[in-house]
Amino acid sequence: MDKVSADNGVDSQRKRAKCTSDNDCASRSDGSACAIREGASSGYCIPTWFGICHAWALAAILEAEPKCPVTHNGVTFQPMDLKALISDVYDGAGVSTVFTGSRFNGGTDSTDEYGRHSNNAYRDLNPAYFHIAAANLLGKLNSSFVVDVTAGAQVWNQPVRGFKVYEQTAMSLEEAAQTFYGLEEYPWNAAAKSIVYVKARMSWIYETYTDGGLVSSGEIDRFTTGAYYYYLLEMDDAGEIIGGEWVYNSDEDHPDFLWFAKAKPAANTVTKIGLSYADVSMLLEKSVACSDSASASGSAGSSASASTSSSASTGASTSGSSVSSASASTGSEGPATSSTASSTGSVATETPATQTPATETPVATTTNSGTPTSAPATTTAAPAVTTATPSGNQGGNQGGNQGGNHDSDDDQNQQQQQQQQQQQQDFEQQEHPRQSYQSFFHWW
Template identity: 55%
Template sequence: MTQRRLLCVALAVVLHLGTGVNGSPLESNPRMDIGPVVVLSHNHPAFGAGLEDAAGDADAKITATNFAAISGDDNSELPGSVSAGEAAPTSSARRLELHGTTDLTRLELFFNTPMERDLTKLPTKAAIKPIPWPASYWPVYQDSLNFKWQQGENVLSPAEKYAKAFGHDTKMFVDKVSAKNGIDSQKHRTACATDADCVPLKDSSVCAKREGQPKGYCIPTWFGICHAWAPAAILEDEPKCPVTKNGVTFQPFDIKGLISLTYDGAKLPTVFTGSRFNGPDNEPNNTDEFGRFRDASRRDLGPGFFHIAMTNMLGLLNHTFVVDVTAGSQVWNQPVRSYEVLQMAWHTPETAGRKFYDQDTYPFNEDAKWLLQVKTRFMWIVEAGEDGPLVSTNRVDAHTQFADYEYLLETDENYKIIGGEWLFGSNQNHPDFLWFPAAPPANSSTTEVGLEYKEVRELLRASVTGNC
């Protein structure tokens, strides 16, 4: 059954019911005070660690004058600036869980087309090809790319391999990697000798020590460069074959790590939507009478915006994106693989109010004429410690996870999405924010630790075109 037929059949069930609701001004979810395109840095809201750990890293907004220099595309044009939205409403009786014009406008400026909001025109399933490749997020507690993942004697870490193959001072390079992305970047944290020293922190920390050191620092295990791996997995080909450079052999897993770390420091232009929640996760009385988080930054992404973005980008534009799949304070950036709408059912505001909220009418948006109850299976790529090509061998399926999100979509009389509410377990379990790379790094990019994009691309091209 086509998506239009499915929607029309569902509509026919309730078309005879009345919808008399008076309209009211629309209010929007919180959103970050950033430009339409923003540089990926350690102050970027998608940064894969606590933002307090990004001291000294400038948060750069991209303007029309410097976008071409950053992206390496002399013909690129950046759309006009977007003004920041109004302050988030303080009342718990939120009118509309839609990100409003700011986040929608960011998408429309980038794609140079309006986002389709008519539910009868939105695809009910889509999948991206090629599939983003799984890889490690190179945890900080393992000292990032200084981690020796291969077994055996005299093995080298990806960082050591890169330094040796391209003539860089090995000790200086690995020290820079540790200071920027690894254990030494966390010297401000609690000193430790064993994991037991970190237990009182109650933040998933372990005692992370640099190789050969008796002491280290308590570092949460989720800290890493997922914010760099995810866009790299979307934009770059997956490494396939081992590559030898100046007597040093790089495995595909090494090359994935190097390209990911390059993305961390290459001033990648990105489009970001939503609002990062920074905790606390377990604050008392943190939900309202309907089971929704009181903190609006934890309640977002709103399902109205989420559904519009997902169906337009994946379904209509064949363009994937990254989400933080956890609504809590930890950040897990995952590249998106697919979605499929599994169930839909239409309700009037009155039937929705009684069914879901024990109210005489839908309590959140009096402009809503119809409520579409939706269950969507949303799939993303997760981290992997496995070497070799994983997409072409279908091993990617073992590194794909999904969640079934349930939500209400608010629509006007023409079935145009104007907002939404999470339902049931999705109140607590839903994406926190959504973003994507606006362009690959410039070929001339050199990161703060000394990684050169053109050198890493040389390894990647040889790996992709190799015969193995």
């Protein structure tokens, strides 16, 4: 328990201000709450979005979801305990990932007269990369991936469940310039020959403390949310996507980066706090099969039980504890509920999905008939059609390395859900190259 907390729980944040209640953290401007370990009388002011969502999201996609309690070496592990343990293993494992987009860490940023952010890290993920990755990974390869769903400084890694194009309208450069910018000429990409306006929706799984097999029970639908995105795809003469621009509210609210893993952790992985991937996998397999009679040997009873109470406790920490969530294996047991089949870099054609199409038309941002004061940066390089060949691990490949998000209790989780749903409603009312990273690291 102490090792887990010191590694990625409350005690890992000892350099932060001490507190005994949330009131002690009220003067801070970072959304901190007082995180106190179970049994302790004081803790530390920690931002409520801190955690290991990068590890949870990865495990949620690559591993089968535990369903039943498992007793091993006299210790009973609930499904939630096993989700916590496998998340903690992924946090400490070395996994190669494919990553695109730049994390926005805050700092200097402003918007121009068209609503575009000046900070490149905020303005990406470029919608061209987003569209091609989502359409190909989900639509063609039936594989999921992880997305930081907020463009701002906070990091909310979520496993993606679905993607669908609801509208795509071909436009001339002149039509796009007038419609979206109030200009006579399209101002951004000199290499573009035409424009396709797209309205699409991405859905993802968010965190919950609900125990049990959420995919097998159908409860996963309760913990699925998403957002509509509006963007322009810049096309060349051959109809290939060569760039893009966010429009309407998506200038402000869009994914920050996306990534996936090339493979699961090595079978002999043991984290620095002593968690064995083989031991936890053995427990996981028993839980998935609802079998409590496996004879596999190992130290899972001692090493796992020591971390469970800390990592799975809802009251122990607002940060860092590997409370696992609802997601389960969206790749194997919960395939993407909606997707758009796509060819390579061309615009995807729509494929029917389970989500009900929205009929709202977004409200146009204020346009300006003037000419941009400085020449905007052009996007001339065609984005990669697929960022990597997925492995055969349960239909999904995710990996990653970006900070987390775990609130301290159900009320805060409900608040997150409401915030995400409100973002979705707001949208509905309105109508880099590849990089590989080795191992995970914290982003607080």
